[in-house]
Amino acid sequence: MAKNNTRIAVIGAGSWGTALAMVLASKGYTVPLWGHDTSHIESIRKKGENTRYLPGLSLSKNIIPTEDIDKAVRGYDVICMVVPSHGFRKVYEKVILSLKDGASVVSAVKGIENDTLMTMTQVMEDVRNRLTPEKTIHTAVLSGPSFAKEVAEKIPTAITMGCKRLDIAVMLQQLFVTETFRVYASTDVIGLEISAALKNIVAVAAGICDGLGYGLNTRAALITRGLAEITRLGVAMGAEPATFSGLSGLGDLVLTCTGSLSRNRTVGLKLGQGLQLDDIVSEMKMVAEGVKTTRSGYELSRKIGIEMPILEQIYAILYQGKNCSDAVRDLLKRELKVE
Numbered sequence: 001m002a003k004n005n006t007r008i009a010v011i012g013a014g015s016w017g018t019a020l021a022m023v024l025a026s027k028g029y030t031v032p033l034w035g036h037d038t039s040h041i042e043s044i045r046k047k048g049e050n051t052r053y054l055p056g057l058s059l060s061k062n063i064i065p066t067e068d069i070d071k072a073v074r075g076y077d078v079i080c081m082v083v084p085s086h087g088f089r090k091v092y093e094k095v096i097l098s099l100k101d102g103a104s105v106v107s108a109v110k111g112i113e114n115d116t117l118m119t120m121t122q123v124m125e126d127v128r129n130r131l132t133p134e135k136t137i138h139t140a141v142l143s144g145p146s147f148a149k150e151v152a153e154k155i156p157t158a159i160t161m162g163c164k165r166l167d168i169a170v171m172l173q174q175l176f177v178t179e180t181f182r183v184y185a186s187t188d189v190i191g192l193e194i195s196a197a198l199k200n201i202v203a204v205a206a207g208i209c210d211g212l213g214y215g216l217n218t219r220a221a222l223i224t225r226g227l228a229e230i231t232r233l234g235v236a237m238g239a240e241p242a243t244f245s246g247l248s249g250l251g252d253l254v255l256t257c258t259g260s261l262s263r264n265r266t267v268g269l270k271l272g273q274g275l276q277l278d279d280i281v282s283e284m285k286m287v288a289e290g291v292k293t294t295r296s297g298y299e300l301s302r303k304i305g306i307e308m309p310i311l312e313q314i315y316a317i318l319y320q321g322k323n324c325s326d327a328v329r330d331l332l333k334r335e336l337k338v339e
């Protein structure tokens with residue numbers, strides 16, 4: 001668990017980027033924390049606290065807030081990308097220009113890009129092929145049940161680091177692990193990314209059912225059947241089935257479908273209570289990735305030809321104006337099946 005000479009920076013000064021910077025800073029690493037909003041970065045620098053996203057938690061002096069992306073990236077060995085999926089590509093296009101050959105880039109983001117239907121490691125590969133094909137860059141993904149606030153408060157958490165090269169996954173595992181932040185290694189990058197992105201949609205569904213006043217039976221059914229459909233899609237994309245019963249699969253699904261800290265579950269809860277999506281989203285200061293991923297997940301499932309009944313109903317609610325109760329009724333009256 002000891003610190004080594006690796007230089008690591010975090011790109012994205014929201015709740016999760018800040019919490020991950022706190023994990024690394026607690027090990028003694030000096031961590032640049034990049035954010036795109038100069039006034040927000042200035043506020044973090046002055047107050048020693050991210051009052052917008054993690055209020056009440058003092059930041060270590062080892063965290064260096066910066067709005068200068070080149071300064072945050074140039075010469076660093078490992079970059080942790082924590083910019084929401086809708087802004088990820090644009091930021092990475094800047095990051096890659098300053099990235100050193102042989103660096104590792106970890107995506108801690110849970111989403112699928114709209115329009116391209118790419119996961120974040122696929123976006124990174126696409127950007128590299130276009131902008132710096134001569135560079136070798138190791139892409140990785142960090143995923144699992146981990147509310148930023150709890151991680152920042154050092155509440156015991158377990159999570160998975162995935163990289164197609166196991167030696168790199170193990171190097172990154174050792175870099176992030178602390179006494180309260182246990183990191184497993186995996187080589188199933190696509191499995192981790194698909195489970196991470198799609199659990200957010202099931203969390204919206206769980207919130208809707210709670211908002212409608214349904215009970216624990218409903219939630220347990222959603223978690224179980226949600227996992228079945230996420231697994232079907234992931235396996236069709238080349239993932240290992242076992243990944244979906246791991247931390248990034250079942251683990252994160254349980255957390256976000258049941259935890260009151262989940263932004264995606266909160267969106268669903270308010271929809272179930274009758275609020276309009278636009279009003280819910282415009283009042284939230286944090287990102288709920290499941291809203292955009294419902295669109296890309298839906299298009300991906302149709303492209304690959306995988307039946308995903310829960311996802312289809314959430315898509316109809318969010319993007320076709322379907323009534324929440326009608327969606328639940330239509331799920332229940334589907335043709336009977338063998339489990």
Ligand SMILES: NC(=O)C1=CN([C@@H]2O[C@H](COP(=O)(O)OP(=O)(O)OC[C@H]3O[C@@H](n4cnc5c(N)ncnc54)[C@H](OP(=O)(O)O)[C@@H]3O)[C@@H](O)[C@H]2O)C=CC1
Nearest residue numbers: 013014015016017036037087109110146147148286287289
């Ligand atoms: N929070 C959590 O518990 C966890 C989150 N994640 C994932 O981490 C990712 C980041 O989420 P999280 O940190 O929670 O989000 P937050 O909503 O807490 O923060 C988002 C951050 O990204 C910035 N941002 C928004 N749009 C852009 C853009 N286009 N370019 C650059 N920066 C931008 C925001 O800046 P501004 O303030 O100016 O809007 C803010 O600093 C998501 O994919 C999420 O699913 C994963 C595990 C846990």
Ligand SMILES: O=C(CO)COP(=O)(O)O
Nearest residue numbers: 144145146147262263264
């Ligand atoms: O992914 C998360 C925890 O693992 C956070 O979930 P929300 O984005 O729904 O808050």
